[in-house]
Amino acid sequence: MAPLNDEQLHQIRDERREQIMGAALNVFARRGIIGTKMSMIAVEAGISHGLLYHYFKSKEELFTTLVREAMIASQEGMREVLDLQGTPMDKIRALTHEILDEGGAPYFLLIHQARTSEGIPDEVKQLMKQYSMELFVSLLRPLFVEGQQAGDIVQGDPEELISSYLSVLSGLMVLNAQGIDDYRMPSVDMVLRLVAAR
Amino acid sequence: MAPLNDEQLHQIRDERREQIMGAALNVFARRGIIGTKMSMIAVEAGISHGLLYHYFKSKEELFTTLVREAMIASQEGMREVLDLQGTPMDKIRALTHEILDEGGAPYFLLIHQARTSEGIPDEVKQLMKQYSMELFVSLLRPLFVEGQQAGDIVQGDPEELISSYLSVLSGLMVLNAQGIDDYRMPSVDMVLRLVAAR
Amino acid sequence: MAPLNDEQLHQIRDERREQIMGAALNVFARRGIIGTKMSMIAVEAGISHGLLYHYFKSKEELFTTLVREAMIASQEGMREVLDLQGTPMDKIRALTHEILDEGGAPYFLLIHQARTSEGIPDEVKQLMKQYSMELFVSLLRPLFVEGQQAGDIVQGDPEELISSYLSVLSGLMVLNAQGIDDYRMPSVDMVLRLVAAR
């Protein structure tokens, strides 16, 4: 009878948005921005392709929105790990665990896509510069330095160590996230050998 | 001017084929099969796009041909390393060196593209199964076992160790090959810590 | 609160209809049937686009309804002018004044759109034939003949004179109604020179 009230509408909109973003994240992460057709996202979200455009102006905007979210989420994830109890090595182990875990994979993979694919919107390129690896390096620096002082982490330039370590993790995530059976994720303990003092 | 004889024609054909395949390898490796337009390959090869179709029936065939070559080349590369002089650890170091080197990157990256992208021809999927990681694992197995016996390589299931190691290398190659400044390649020595007994 | 009775409902319906038609007239006249989006009409009318379809079955029907009204209105306008006091020349001056005035413009412009645009519903095309220029010519004929006899209007075939005159007015209206600054409306007196005996 009466049209839906504001609250109901707002809820529907929010749910749909989430639904679309979830679907888009999956597809973009797997196929990249070029390889993803809007119709695929629509199918994955279980809606018509037309409806996508009620919620996002364009494929670019949808992609950009996701990258922005992914960057915020990945930063927060890292901060959370840093706030845990324990030795530096414990925290690095926790971080490694989380990253290699499938859970966060789509977000990281999306960022990888954004970093490496063609056809990336300019705005995303801007974002990539701001949230570059340097940021993560600077977040992790205190941790690694502390670990080195405690003798748990190998000596050497901490920034080189961190960025190399993150690159290894990134590489693994890319493989992992794409879900190719053929690759085998190393154990967390194995990866930690990269930085652990013996 | 006398017309070219058969042999000369054949040679021209072969040279053109090589030229096209070289160009295609570069572009496919960087942009994936979807992101690569036939015209890009033509430009890279310095020929008209029409001519591509005198040498390869389709984009798919060109891609498939390259993947086949890449697989053979990567196997050969690995065998060459194994035939070198030195301890197992020396050989593994040499292999790591080669893989992380930019030189061999396009072939490996192409295989990665083939492994992870969508829109891959069925024939390539078949190839991937035949030349899967298992093959490389079996090639490297004797080396790793010997290294473990010599006490240079960490104990544990050698197959797990090898496939994990190759996955790390693969991940790094993917990052490296795409030439993103942001990532930083670890040194060979750092990577070797993954498998070295301390 | 008692529910509204039938009469009140009817009145609301009629008011809404008028409101929509007024909005639609403005937008159609300015942008033509193709260039007009239903959502524009909804915004102009201050209602939701869904509601349009409670009152008009389709964009076509809305357009057709407006054209029908416009034709009736333009005829009535002409008849009113003819019923004024004064000499034939006075009446023609009054008619010219009204037509060049922005006031009546949207209706005339709508008819012009109907006459000249593509994508016009068949029903409208039928209407155009019935209410063609001939009709107006026949309405004005007595006036012009009288004016010629009085020596105020140039000699010659009155029908040719009238239809030419109306064409000039139509052309000016089209320019005028589209509100392009660049064009400059001639004064009524200047236009009258077309038909005035000197």
Add this chain to the structure above:
Amino acid sequence: MAPLNDEQLHQIRDERREQIMGAALNVFARRGIIGTKMSMIAVEAGISHGLLYHYFKSKEELFTTLVREAMIASQEGMREVLDLQGTPMDKIRALTHEILDEGGAPYFLLIHQARTSEGIPDEVKQLMKQYSMELFVSLLRPLFVEGQQAGDIVQGDPEELISSYLSVLSGLMVLNAQGIDDYRMPSVDMVLRLVAAR
């Protein structure tokens, strides 16, 4: 055998371009930029829609190119008339003749479309400002002043006279060009009464 030589290719390209532009002019002039589908132009030109994009980057570019040409052509047409032999009144008659003639119609109509339609590219809007009516007014000014001095043209502000006159002609062209039977073009002599001293 050998590919076409440069000259032949150039000729094909030029012919095709002309063919497309001719077709596009007709369709745009009749239907406006929004109402024109690229497929219509392709059909009118007797080619595939894909080929349009070998010659023009987009619908916008095609439209803009045509407008630019139309402006140059209309200016040239006007200059040619001015260079004729005869009294000012002769020249104005010739100009009127030419404009009311169907020949130049599509170009003028295109400019009208550019002036009045929605969805006009920004570059065209810029062009419209440069080649505005003021330009034509200034071209015709000497002619009209001379005519006034000779007593052939009515007294009064020449610029007002000229711009009003051009507006009438523009309005007529719009009607004429759209080829609606219902409208009747006035004779040149009738239109000239607008400016002729009696």
Add this chain to the structure above:
DNA sequence: GATGAATGAGTGTTCATTCAT
């Protein structure tokens, strides 16, 4: 063998229209 003009299937996006509430 070589070129580039030509085609048409496929994708992103818009918008008239429907429908649950």
Add this chain to the structure above:
DNA sequence: AATGAATGAACACTCATTCAT
């Protein structure tokens, strides 16, 4: 009656592939 979410047909444009020369 009223709203706006939802649908899908239609259109601009791209690009793999074909073909005349």
